Amino acid sequence: MLRLTNVSAGYGQIQVVRDVSLDVGEQEIVCLIGSNGAGKTTLLRAISGIAPFCVGTIEFNGEDLSDLPGHEIVTRGIAHVPEGRRLFRTMSIRDNLLMGAFRRRSASEIKHNLDRVYHLFPRLAERRDQAAGTLSGGEQQMCAIGRGLMSEPKLILIDELSLGLAPQVVDNLAKTLLHIRDLGISILLVEQDVEIAFELASRGFLLDSGQITVVGTTAELAENPQIKLAYIGA
Template sequence: MLEIENLSVNYKAIKALLNISCRVDQGEIVALIGANGAGKTTTLNAISGIVPPAAGKISFEGEEITRMSPHKIVMKGISQVPEGRRVFAKMSVLENLEMGAYIRSDKKGIVAEIDRIFQLFPRLAERRKQLAKTLSGGEQQMLAMGRALMSRPRLILLDEPSMGLAPMLVEKIFEIIQEINREGTTVMLVEQNAHMALSIAHRAYVLETGEVVLQGPAAELAANPEVRKAYLGE
C-alpha cells in the first residue's frame, strides 16, 4: 500500500533521515520505534508532504506521492494525527470533526461519519458542543484521531498517540487503534511506548539516527534482546 524507497530528509545541515526504506501493506498496523530524534516524526511528515525529501521516493497504492502537496495526499487517502494532538482549541468538538471532512462534499456521508466517530469515542459525543481546549489530554487525543478519520482515510498515520496520557487511557487508545484497523483502516504508528506499539503491531521498524537498523514481525522484535534492552527497559 505504502512504499518508501531510499528516503532522505535534511533540516539544513542536519541529516534527519538517511536512505530509509520501508513499506506498509494493506490491513496492517506497522510501528516505527526509536529514541527521540531518531527520525520517526520526520518519516510521517515526509509521507504527508509536510517536509520535502532531499532524495528518495514515496508511493501510495502504486502512485508516486513524493512531492505532492499535503491536501492532495489527504485526498488520495492518507490522514495524519500529529504529535501533540493539535486540535483547533477555539472550535467545538463537532466543529473540529467537521474540519476533518473539509475534502468531502457528501453531507449525508459526513453526518454518518460523525455518528460513527461518536460510537467509537462516546466521550466526544457527550462533549460535542464543548470547546476543544477544555478537553482533557486523552479526550483531545480522541478528537485528533476522530478528526483524521473524518476524511475516510485508507491509511492513518499516528504520531505518539499515548504521549502524556495516564496508563488506563493509553490502553483505551490502543484498543481503539486496533478497532479502527479491524474496520479496515491501515495504520502506521509512531510511538515512544515501544512495548504497547509492538503488542498491537503486525510488523515494526527500529530507527536510530535517521536509519532503519532493525525490522521484522513485531513479536520477533519484542523478543529481540537488543530491542528489549534499548526500548523495553529490560
C-alpha cells in the first residue's frame, strides 16, 4: 500500500537519506532499524510530508504523495506518531485525542474512533481529563498513538516506540500494536530496540548512513551476521 521509490530527503543542503526504496503491505507491520543518525526519522518525515526537501516517488494506495504538503498527507490515511510524542501538553488527553481528528468532520465517526482508542488504551479513558503533560512516558506514548488513530489512518508511522520507557510498558504497547494491526491498520515502526522490532514486524529494513543496506523478513534479519554483530550483540 505504501511504496517508496528512490527517495532522497534531508534538510537544506544536507542530504540525510539517499535513494531509499521501501514498501509496506496491507495489514502489515514493517520495521525500520538502524543506528542513531542513520536517517530513520528523516525518512518518516519525508513520508508524512514535513521534511524540508524530498525527491523520488512516494506512492500510497496508488496515489502519488510526493508533492503533497504535510497537512494533506493526514487526510490520505497516514498518521505520524513522532519521536518524543509531541503532545499538546496543557490540553487534556481527551482534547489531544480529539485534535487528532482535526481533519475529520463527522461527529459520529469521531465518537466511534474515540471509543476505539479508549478501548485499546483503557488507561487513557481513566485519565481523559488529565493534562497530557502530566502523564508518564508510557501514557504519553499511548496518547500519541491514540491521537494518530483518531485520524482514521490506514497506515501509522511510529517513531521510537520504546524510547525512554520501561520494558514492561513497551511489552504492553507492543501487544496493543498487534491489536491495531488486526484492525486492518499497517504500521511502519522505527525502533532502536531490535528485539522488540523483530518480535512485532514481519519484515524489516536496515538503514545505514542514509541508505537501505539489508532487506528481508525479520527471521532472516535476525540471522544476518551484520545485524547480529551491530545490533543484537551476539
